[in-house]
Amino acid sequence: MNLASPLMHPALRVWPVTPADTMPLALWTAGEIAEACGGIASHDFQASGVEMDSRDVKSGDIFVALKGEAMDGHKFLPQAFEKGAVAAIVDRPVDYPHVLVQDTTAALHALAEFARERSQAVRIGITGSVGKTGMKEAIFTCLDRASRGAAHRSVRSYNNHVGVPLSLARMPARAKFGVFEMGMNHRHEIAPLSARVRPHVALITTIAPAHIENLGSLEAIADEKAEIFTGLVEGGTAIIPADSEWADRLIAHARNCGATIITFGRSKDADVRLLDAIPAAGGGALVTADLGDRRICYTVAEPGEHWIVNSLGVMAAVRAAGGDLGAAGLALAEMGGLKGRGARHEIALDGGTALLIDESYNANPASMRATLKALAATPATRRLAVLGSMKELGDFADAFHRQLAEPLGEAGVTHAILVGEEMRALAEELGKLSGAALGKAITFAHCGSPAEAIAALGQYGLAPGDAVLVKGSNSVGLGRLVSHFTDKARAGG
Template sequence: MNAIQPSLHHALHSWPVDARDALPLALWDAASISAATGGVASNQFQAAGVEMDSRDVRPGDLFVALKGDAMDGHRFIPQAFAKGAVAAITDRPIDFPHVLVRDTTQALHDLAHAARDRSDAVRIAVTGSVGKTGVKEAIFNSLDRVGRGAAHRSVRSYNNHVGVPLSLARMPARARYGVFEMGMNHAGEIAPLSAHVRPNVALITTIAPAHIENLGSIEAIADEKAQIFTGLVDGGTAVIPADTEMADRLIGHARALGVKTVTFGRSENADVRLLDAIRQPHGGALITTDLGDTRLCYTIAEPGEHWIGNSLGVMVAVRAAGGDLASAGLAMAEMGGLKGRGARFQIAANGGKVLLIDESYNANPASMRATLASLGQTPATRRIAVLGTMGELGDFADKFHRQLAAPLAEAKIDHAILVGEGMRALAAQLGKGTPDSLGFAPSFTHCDDADQAILALEEFGMTGGDAVLVKGSNFMGLGRLVSHFTSAQK
């Protein structure tokens, strides 16, 4: 025992020094919040998290009492403290520990900027018409795999004018990477989000007619998404999908800002190009890609053609952020679907198990086509699609819903349950009974809402070997259908 003590003593004194060791362990304390916001703290405290919704507060959180047009977070301060909040940011004195500021929304922005500036984390911003949440999660998993806790990301779909600064304010000082999703419904929304984050890497997944009701054209959508490049730091990288028809437009925006561009996709002109994709029997694929200076082979667990392209964008972003590509490959090989965005369930039915694919959170014409194509490649006795109305299509709604008839036939969908007013156009198209070139026309049922869809699926009857896709815009509430059938298995 005595013989090894000197070497142990030396080892303890030789522990490697990291500059992050000097950074605080607590996410925020009263003094740092006051310094960031210019506010006045009533008490000394330390906070482990930041929350704006009193229902989601966890012990140790800082509650930010935001004020909106229809709601004032100050009304919910007692509930926040009852759930374990240690302090609040408020614009009026309260009988709980707090930091008093002039404007709580501005204070949240100030806190976000302070979190950004105190950390040397490499920041990655992700937007796009389709797939941004999944890609954000894949980049996070790739970067966090090297060292648990090394990466931070926005949770859920916190991608708007409140969610992005909240996600930034939650970033620990010791984080090495931060991954932030950015969404929009109208013109002028992306640039302020990018200005908050000031990313080192900005990735666009693809451009498709999502929110076309508000923007009017696919070109306008591309122009708005390209505003993510405006916040890039000096030396930052714009990651652009080469296969979209808007690729040259996106590249033009990036080059006008003087930032580095890296394109990815199947296109021969792509900087990072797909060489081969061998689909696996139960979903996913083995990918071979040319990175320009080297080739890389890796496996993805997520099924579907869209994930093949997404994985290239992930690899480009990870490389641009200084991450490890081998770890990224392992992360994507293990990644499962997210709730409402590709989660897969095996549910019991007569004759065996039924595969239920949950895509109930979001839908637009491009994602509908992609997920229907993926369902068509899924081994199954029968393929059933429960499709909800796609929102924010405006005057284009009937056209885009009717156009789903072709991908339904191409995927050899045996039965479609169409849900919501917008799906009447597709029902009318399918009602014409026009088969595809191979003589295939799916049967269908139209329902008004999710509750009717549950009854329709029960009446149709699922049997072992079936594969069921549930997809629609979130306002259709098809998550209730997923919960109905999956909860019965518990």
């Protein structure tokens, strides 16, 4: 049909043309990679993705053969090409299509910078002790809906000195938004990541004693997280949790960086302030918020009070980035839990179902309390908890583990399975309370491994109406327990 035909719908005749329409559809061409990295391309090619792990290569990817102290990616070139890589970035001549560079790590960083500079995307950086990945996914989902698929984000928890440049290198030239997570284990790790991303908007989720073993104090953690503001573009926006006891400290850091400051939370002084939250079907909430010049009402599908406040930060970020608040509200209403970070599974049993809440990816004292509080609000006949050790707490580990006894009781947990050496302190505390309690005490089992925990939960037995929270640091491996019971349920056994 003639595009100028009067029979065609008017919206099709006036479809807007933007500068992005002239950009290539391929993520990278051989020439662009050679230009970005200062390398030499052996062949002409187009790549649809960038990967550094040969196991994760997909058809059309370019494989970056990173060289570290213990591993050399060049050894995995055959596997990468078997899985469909179109070329590789290498530091030596190879018998595959490639771009030859002096240093593959430096080349990845150069590719990241080139991707950042060629794109007009508004970039959002996120850090914090708790909730980084969940809020990153929520902001991405909101902006992706508003831009009709033109948003980009770091996948998984690619938030370190390798993951951040990789995520940037994967950002399409046509992207309108880019959302990047930044994490740290030690001092002075956030600032270089923020300098690499150069965010227009930087958000801090929560300050909590994650990695306190390496940082030493909550003040030091707050100062390190605030380093994200140092990378802001001129006139950038800092989004800060108003309810944090470290809010003033974070605001001072942001002000020193010349940022526009937006706070969010329940505080009466918050710029994005919670007015009301009513429980909604499925465990979520109907939220009313004051943005200063307007009020908005939306539904949050994710259960738990922490997600009510999280949603305020999401809305603040979406607005600061120029996104559509209406589309954001629809996205939050439809967003489900992430694997290892709140995904909910129905386990079929004779006579009914049990609910398994998968929080197996990460844990620290603040997130443990938040998820136990969410468990308390979950309708259930019995509430069970499988809790794995919280890592990187150093000398504070025993105290923080013991302190979980109180929120376990408040959540109405009837039986707990504790996994890992650090959980011994909580087992001892529950043992003391069991001996002193006048009411019904929490029964518990202490296990050394996920395999033992699987056996312990199987022996205890699930019943229709049960709600089971599974949470621990990723290194404990409780994802195996989640897979065991969900796979078993799918298999009908």
